[in-house]
Amino acid sequence: MATELTWLGHGTWSITSGDHKIVLDPFINDNPSAPCKADDVEADFILVSHGHFDHVSDLVYLAKKTGAKVIAIFEIVDWLKNQGVDNAHPLNIGGGVSMPFGRVQMTNAIHSSVLPDGTYAGNPGGFLIQFPEGEVYFACDTALFSDMKLIPKEGLELAVLPIGDNFTMGPDDAARAVQLLEPKRVAPAHYNTWPPIEQDAEAWAKYVKDTTSTEPIVLQPGGTITL
Numbered sequence: 001m002a003t004e005l006t007w008l009g010h011g012t013w014s015i016t017s018g019d020h021k022i023v024l025d026p027f028i029n030d031n032p033s034a035p036c037k038a039d040d041v042e043a044d045f046i047l048v049s050h051g052h053f054d055h056v057s058d059l060v061y062l063a064k065k066t067g068a069k070v071i072a073i074f075e076i077v078d079w080l081k082n083q084g085v086d087n088a089h090p091l092n093i094g095g096g097v098s099m100p101f102g103r104v105q106m107t108n109a110i111h112s113s114v115l116p117d118g119t120y121a122g123n124p125g126g127f128l129i130q131f132p133e134g135e136v137y138f139a140c141d142t143a144l145f146s147d148m149k150l151i152p153k154e155g156l157e158l159a160v161l162p163i164g165d166n167f168t169m170g171p172d173d174a175a176r177a178v179q180l181l182e183p184k185r186v187a188p189a190h191y192n193t194w195p196p197i198e199q200d201a202e203a204w205a206k207y208v209k210d211t212t213s214t215e216p217i218v219l220q221p222g223g224t225i226t227l
Contacts, residue, residue: 002226003131008041009033009221010193011055011140011162017131020044020101024127024138025055026062033193035222038062045099048072049140050113051079051121054193060085071097071104075122079115093125103130107151109142111168133157133227137181141190144173149180156183157227159214162190163204164197171204178214185215187225 003017009031015022023043028034031054038058043066049055050073063070063085070080070088077090089097096105104127111124126140134157139148141162159181162168168190169177178186186208191199205216217225 003133004224004226005136005158005160006224007187007189007219007221008035011049011190013138013160013189014041014043017101020099022047022101023062023068025049025140026058027054027056028058028062030057031193033221038065042066043068045101046070047104047127047138048076049109049126049138050111050124051076051115051119052113052141053116055141056115063087069099071099073106073113073122073125075120076115079119079121091125093123096128101129102132104128107137107139108145108147109140110145111141111143128153130154131157131227136160136227137183139177141168144169144177146180148177152181152183156181157185158225159183159186160189161186163188163199163201164191164193165199166196168197171199171207175204175208175211178208178212182212183214185217185225187217187219 006014013024022045024047028038074090077088091106107126109124113121113124127138137159161174163174201218208216
């Protein structure tokens with residue numbers, strides 16, 4: 001079965017790879033662009049990039065409901081223990097671990113990170129995931145940084161980049177990130193959830209198509225990319 005990645009709006013993704021279901025940054029019930037509710041989501045694994053509410057608001061609920069293994073930076077895993085979630089694997093920036101669906105490496109991200117209750121959440125990150133079909137890079141919440149060019153190991157099948165501006169890199173810097181990463185395909189995320197991050201994703205995709213060899217894919221929430 002091919003790996004399928006479904007955008008649930010904002011920075012949240014639901015991924016099916018073989019028999020495994022993975023959720024990235026569960027922000028669903030309070031997400032105005034989400035096409036579903038947390039009760040509708042299945043997960044065997046949950047990846048968490050950083051502690052901001054718009055990436056973890058449904059984390060504890062979903063982890064307890066599904067029993068999924070959470071993969072996150074050490075400080076978030078430590079915080080989860082106090083929330084009654086023990087099925088978790090801690091990572092730190094640059095570190096990786098092999099999971100049944102593929103290898104997960106936590107990459108650098110230039111951002112901030114604190115949990116909704118004010119607890120320090122360690123460093124923010126992104127994820128490089130080696131699925132059977134190839135590498136996928138989730139930049140998650142980040143500014144542009146030149147070391148992005150070092151992230152692909154075998155060539156990216158897909159990169160997912162924020163384009164919302166204000167809290168992350170905007171369309172111009174995201175287009176520059178495409179030039180550094182050189183993925184086969186790229187999808188924008190983290191935009192149009194609220195007025196401060198409204199962007200014209202179609203215009204961004206046209207610019208990427210006109211200036212790079214990467215194929216841009218603009219999804220509506222609920223839309224799916226097949227690797």
